[in-house]
Amino acid sequence: VRGIVEQIIHGLRVFQRAGMVHRDLKPENVMITTAGQVKLIDFGTVAVRGLAEIRSAIEEDCPVGSVNYIAPEYVLDGVAVMQSDLFSLAVMVYEMLTQAQPFKMDQVHRRGARSISEWSYQALTEHRPDLPRWLDLAIQKGCHPDLKQRQQAYSEFWNDLLKPNPDLIRSFKRRxxxxxxxxxxxxxxxxxxxxxxxxxxxxxxxx
Known part of the structure; x- marks a missing residue:
């Protein structure tokens, strides 16, 4: 999983440096070649900094992307930033490890989202008790419903996936x-x- 995630992060950093947000990061848009190379595909929904002010001929009445992977701030307010792609990536990491989703989105599918409270995280260890709690905390932070609570850089998320983050562990124990x-x-x-x-x-x- 780390090998795949590391390559996805390399691709997302290219987007970030170019002032772009993918906005539709999900398993269907991650291709792995026979040589093991990971490639991001489907750039039809990419948001480009500087073009947002230009009125598009096609108005987006609702956010593009899959609601199972799309960040809450994009669903609720149409806001898409680097942490929005990070949210999608964290959800994918969770799914790769558990074959399940971290959020139950049935109500959002039926009637739409009203607030970030619609996203209620299910602990990774409920599906995989063999995995360490610190890894669960890293993923939970990455797909936190509040974008301000997520890691502020891909490197932070990557480091949290590699080894325990003492700050996250202390914060968890105080809950x-x-x-x-x-x-x-x-x-x-x-x-x-x-x-x-x-x-x-x-x-x-x-x-």
């Missing part, structure tokens, strides 16, 4: 338990409620 592992907390609560219901039924049955 409330519900935010650290919401899935496990709700499982415990549900189990506790089930025990209560069973106990009440037992006492009612025995008088």
């Amino acid at each position: 409330p338990l519900l935010q650290q592992n919401s899935g496990r907390v709700w499982q415990v609560i549900s189990f506790g409620l089930l025990i209560v219901v069973i106990a009440q039924g037992y006492f009612l049955a025995t008088g």
